[in-house]
Amino acid sequence: MAKKRPLLDGICRPQTMALLRTYAQYTKEIDGLDMSLVELAETLVLAHLEEHERFQDWTERTTVIEGFLERLGESLI
Numbered sequence: 001m002a003k004k005r006p007l008l009d010g011i012c013r014p015q016t017m018a019l020l021r022t023y024a025q026y027t028k029e030i031d032g033l034d035m036s037l038v039e040l041a042e043t044l045v046l047a048h049l050e051e052h053e054r055f056q057d058w059t060e061r062t063t064v065i066e067g068f069l070e071r072l073g074e075s076l077i
Contacts, residue, residue: 011041 027033
């Protein structure tokens with residue numbers, strides 16, 4: 001069985017934190033954004049999810065199917 005890593009283990013690694021700090025410095029100097037590392041990490045994750053086309057397609061299909069099944073269940077009651 002695969003060894004489970006603690007939650008957020010990868011994000012808290014020193015090299016990951018250094019990369020986030022460097023990106024925060026870049027966004028502050030180039031884009032004029034002054035965000036905490038947490039805000040920056042959240043923004044990166046959300047931007048990735050919003051741009052992930054297959055995830056968006058899957059989410060739309062799942063939402064449509066769930067809505068259909070919910071309406072079908074209501075009509076059977």
